[in-house]
Amino acid sequence: MEKIRYSAIKGDSNGYLALLGALGVLSLGGFWAAWTMFTDGHSVTGMTNAVPWGFPIVVAIYLIGLSAGSLVISALSSVFGKKEFKVFSRIAALLAALLLVGALMAIILDWGRPERILVPFFSMNPRSMFSLNGMLYSAYIVICFVYLWAMFEEREKLVKALGLLAVFWAVLVHSGTGAIFGFVGARELLHSPLLPPSFIAAALSSGTALMIIVLHFSFKWAGRTLDEALLRQLGRYLMVFLIVVAYFIFIENVTRSYWPANYEAQKFLLLSGNKYSLIFWVGMVGCGVAFPFVILVNRFTGGSLKWILWASALVVGGVLAERYIIVIPAQVMPVEIFPGMKVVSDFQDGSVADYSISLVEAMFGAGIVSFVFLLYALALKFFELMPENVEESRER
Amino acid sequence: MTDMDRRGFVKAGLAVLAGSALGPGVTLFQAFAEDGRESSKTRWGMVIDTNKCSEKCTECVSACRTENNVPLFGEPKYDGHWIRKAAVTPDVEGAKSMSLPLLCNHCEHPPCQHVCPTAATFTRHDGIVMIDKHRCIGCRYCMIACPYKARTFVFKSTEEWPNKDVPKRSKGVVEKCHFCAHRLDKGQIPACVEACTKSGDGAMIFGNLKDPQSDISKYIRENAPRGLREDFGLKPKVLYKGV
Numbered sequence: 001m002e003k004i005r006y007s008a009i010k011g012d013s014n015g016y017l018a019l020l021g022a023l024g025v026l027s028l029g030g031f032w033a034a035w036t037m038f039t040d041g042h043s044v045t046g047m048t049n050a051v052p053w054g055f056p057i058v059v060a061i062y063l064i065g066l067s068a069g070s071l072v073i074s075a076l077s078s079v080f081g082k083k084e085f086k087v088f089s090r091i092a093a094l095l096a097a098l099l100l101v102g103a104l105m106a107i108i109l110d111w112g113r114p115e116r117i118l119v120p121f122f123s124m125n126p127r128s129m130f131s132l133n134g135m136l137y138s139a140y141i142v143i144c145f146v147y148l149w150a151m152f153e154e155r156e157k158l159v160k161a162l163g164l165l166a167v168f169w170a171v172l173v174h175s176g177t178g179a180i181f182g183f184v185g186a187r188e189l190l191h192s193p194l195l196p197p198s199f200i201a202a203a204l205s206s207g208t209a210l211m212i213i214v215l216h217f218s219f220k221w222a223g224r225t226l227d228e229a230l231l232r233q234l235g236r237y238l239m240v241f242l243i244v245v246a247y248f249i250f251i252e253n254v255t256r257s258y259w260p261a262n263y264e265a266q267k268f269l270l271l272s273g274n275k276y277s278l279i280f281w282v283g284m285v286g287c288g289v290a291f292p293f294v295i296l297v298n299r300f301t302g303g304s305l306k307w308i309l310w311a312s313a314l315v316v317g318g319v320l321a322e323r324y325i326i327v328i329p330a331q332v333m334p335v336e337i338f339p340g341m342k343v344v345s346d347f348q349d350g351s352v353a354d355y356s357i358s359l360v361e362a363m364f365g366a367g368i369v370s371f372v373f374l375l376y377a378l379a380l381k382f383f384e385l386m387p388e389n390v391e392e393s394r395e396r
Numbered sequence: 397m398t399d400m401d402r403r404g405f406v407k408a409g410l411a412v413l414a415g416s417a418l419g420p421g422v423t424l425f426q427a428f429a430e431d432g433r434e435s436s437k438t439r440w441g442m443v444i445d446t447n448k449c450s451e452k453c454t455e456c457v458s459a460c461r462t463e464n465n466v467p468l469f470g471e472p473k474y475d476g477h478w479i480r481k482a483a484v485t486p487d488v489e490g491a492k493s494m495s496l497p498l499l500c501n502h503c504e505h506p507p508c509q510h511v512c513p514t515a516a517t518f519t520r521h522d523g524i525v526m527i528d529k530h531r532c533i534g535c536r537y538c539m540i541a542c543p544y545k546a547r548t549f550v551f552k553s554t555e556e557w558p559n560k561d562v563p564k565r566s567k568g569v570v571e572k573c574h575f576c577a578h579r580l581d582k583g584q585i586p587a588c589v590e591a592c593t594k595s596g597d598g599a600m601i602f603g604n605l606k607d608p609q610s611d612i613s614k615y616i617r618e619n620a621p622r623g624l625r626e627d628f629g630l631k632p633k634v635l636y637k638g639v
Contacts, residue, residue, distance in 0.1 A: 038568075040552075041550070041551050041552045041553060041567045041568060042549065042551050042568070043471075043474055043551040043552045047551075048473035048474065048551075049473060049474065049475075049477070049539070049545075049548045049549060049551075050473065050545075052536040052539040052540065052549055053536060053540060107535075110535075111533045111534045111535050111568070112532075112533070112534020112535075112536070112549065112550070112567070112568025112569055112570075113532065113533050113534045113568045113569060114533075116514075116531075116533045119514050119531055119533055120513055120514050120533065123514045123515050123516075123531055124513070124514070124515065125510075125512055125513055125514065125515040127510050127511075128510065128511050128512055128513045128515075128537070129511065130511065130512075130513035130535060130537050131513040131514070134513060180537075183511075184507075184511075184540055184541050185507065185543070185628060186507060186540075186541055186542060186543035186628070187540065190540075331540065335543055335544070335545055336625075337482075337498065337543070337544055337545070337624055337625065338484050338624070338639070339625075340486070340487055341484050341485060341486050341487060342484070342485040342486075342487060342493075343482055343483070343484050343485075344482065344483045344485075345480050345481060345482035345483070345498070346472065346475075346477070346480055346481070347472075347475075347477045347480045347482075347498075347545065348472065348473075349480075349482050349498070349545065350482075
């Protein structure tokens, strides 16, 4: 069995520098947006007192999901015995860590007072899902980097143990993130024990889809060969994950729609034809599950790398829509202080609120994502992450 | 170092940390009264008799704005609301609408406090749910968790600070009604209750729920007012008669 040789990419091509430049500009735009939110207040965002959580939170939980999914791909060889995927382990583990760094940045920079970054460390509330998740996330980043270090050192036993710990931790992190929303009893569109597991399902689908795209283009642009059969295999995993995601979406919405108290909220979300139902059906259900599933299940398209890449792109976009649907509609719908009665007030009680992503928020989100990939691209240049001899190592 | 010393040290450290994040001239809010008025023998509560509260009257809202400098930015989506008037109408043909104030219900089991990652929201011994604005990081999870929409976020800076009895407003944190804790600690009643009694409809009764002889306790025994969304099990301490 030939050992896999890893090496850093050269990183001196014009294309690479252009990529760094583009990601750098978008990252700077994101930091400017965060600075503007800090100095001018959240009035520069689309958020209001009715919808206090906006696009930054959507991006944060989206990145957390992508991270957990990437980590599972990384652990395929060490934990799940799929040795042929070992060539991806380093890249996937690095991306898992960087995506979570991005998620934490999105959360913290979205605070009204991000300069109080140290307060949560000194003043914790173990009952708060946010507080618990802060600990889970921080530990997760550390675990990911130690896991990566063990891979660099090629300590196989340690890699296996840390991989197992990392997968377990990824499940914790994701259940915890789902719990931030699912544990809120005050909002009927949030309160659900299904949110933690369905967060994991969407993490697996979006994380796998992202890995397919990232791996393909990383190898292509670095001029290294990649065994397409591996990506096709990931495509088949993605198909299975999509079934699980679809199951959760179905069961959650059927359960809620069945009970008359939820008729209004469900009608608003599913049938009203507003932007939220559009994002639900076209974005979350269509792009996130249905279209890519059709592509992957079809014998012709499901075996074509080009189509698998398209399916993956749809999932990556669709899960962003899914995260939006978790965060936003639950706030837009009025809280029922007086069930069954009509309420009018100066504070928009009883009426449906509105939320649109502002330019600053869009720049914020794009900037954080770009920064993650900027770090990724730089890491490829400075560390031995990419395998040189994929074909040989697989043939053994 | 004794346990108390250590805690004091950590607290002092925190205060320095929080203080460094404040602007000059901003005083720390006195969360606990020094004279022992704030004690577990007290459980502040409020009853609102909606039969007395008329639609025209907004004395409680104005008094609160004056007392606590609650800002109006001219844009309803950013305006601060510690107390607001709402018109509530049963879904029955020709039903009469009720007028009533909505404010923080100072729940016995406050979900805002449960979710607060930094424990910036806490309950005083006298049951008032308060926010330590220097510990609040502005994550707004509490606003998601509150079923009464009692909390507002400071979306913009404001330099206006007419009533110097209360701390200066700080951008980027969440705030809400605290039953005018600073007045209670001086032996006064909340500004909204005072205004309602003096120049309003006299629809508010405020007092100590733990004192069986207090007006509020007597009223509750005789009239059985109810909390809003009691099905949530939060045990609100603002009760309504006639909803």
